[in-house]
Amino acid sequence: MPELPEVETTLRGISAHVLNSPISRINIRNAQLRWPVPADLASHLLNQSITQVRRRAKYLLLSTDTGTLIIHLGMSGSLRIVTPGIAYDKHDHVELCFANGKAMRLKDPRRFGAVLWTSDPAEEHPLLNHLGPEPLSDAFNADYLYPLSRKKNVAVKQFIMNSKIVVGIGNIYANEALFASGIHPQRAAGKISRQRYENLCIKCKQILEQAIAQGGTTLKDFVGGTGQPGYFKQELQVYGRSGQPCMQCSKPLKEVRLGNRSTVYCTHCQK
DNA sequence: CAGCGCCCCTGCCCGC
DNA sequence: TGCGGGCAGGGGCGCT
Structure with missing residues (x-):
């Protein structure tokens, strides 16, 4: 999607x-x-x-x-x-x-x-009235995210994919943002420092903005309003690259399932 | 009440 | 070439 x-x-x-x-x-x-x-x-x-x-x-x-x-x-x-x-x-x-x-x-x-x-x-509307902040807004920052994360045992990837916490970060961009931040997707949300959250927020924004600039990611059939595909797929660092070499360290990327969603990361670059 | 599966549905890809 | 199984960008909902 x-x-x-x-x-x-x-x-x-x-x-x-x-x-x-x-x-x-x-x-x-x-x-x-x-x-x-x-x-x-x-x-x-x-x-x-x-x-x-x-x-x-x-x-x-x-x-x-x-x-x-x-x-x-x-x-x-x-x-x-x-x-x-x-x-x-x-x-x-x-x-x-x-x-x-x-x-x-x-x-x-x-x-x-x-x-x-x-x-x-x-x-x-009931579908919208409980939603968290927009990731591209100023409201999405470490001052917001860090306190919310305290004492949360949930994996950080699931944490940032929870629309009550922040909206719009789906499976592709959650994987990408965590790789860009050097954060292991299975790390408990409550055990990540404020500074790392600050970095994660910045990386989320950068990746989303970059993807928008490229017209989004077309995996199979996505087209924008005027029929054009998105070109961000070629920028993906980890999503869909399980087993292939990490773009940073060349070690093979690992895949696990987290909350029933495929999760790809580098065991060397993400801690 | 947080957290976890399940499920809605079609299509595609892979392995046999 | 055909077919069964698994998986896919989301997210509401019911159950524990």
Whole structure:
């Protein structure tokens, strides 16, 4: 999936095309996602314009004057801007057509994504109201992270992948940030110094920003809003490189499973 | 209540 | 070439 950089890339790709143009038609081709796509979407959106597009965690928030369309891309979702009428892909679920002649299609083969509507401020939605800070915000720093980590036995990788602690850091970038920080992914969160957390925060930001600059990471099928793949894959130091030589010390990278997610690290460079 | 699996689903890759 | 098994970028939820 789309981790934060891929969602941010999608946001930037779709924004200009979907903003401030009345929605002329909505096609729900397959309502089955993580939750059913609301059948009454059209009643909220038809003839309305999207006045704001933003991201919170990995949620895309498209707001009109009366509410917000919440979109999550799950593991395999992508949004594309197309010309209405071109052939649908097999797993195109939802299409919004705009008066400007563009259409936005959500495709999600694995259906772990979501399309929801809320008439309340989106941040108050139950899926969003408990979320931790954005990793690229100033609020994400050692002053915040270090005290939270005290007495926590959970592995640091799981700690930074917990959206109540900080949002948007998924499996790829958790692996990468820990490698860049020289921190062993299985180290207990509570046993890491303030200084190392400071470094970890900086590395998280650097890696996420670098990935955004490259249009995200395309492993298999991710495309940004205008159909382009991301090029950060070639920058990956550890993710997907189990058994291959460490880029720093050449020792073979090790892989373990942590919280059911593949975890790759260097036994020599990460302590 | 923190923490841990399970599970939702399709597709792809690997080994036999 | 076909098929079964395992695994994949997320995260809500139920159970202990």
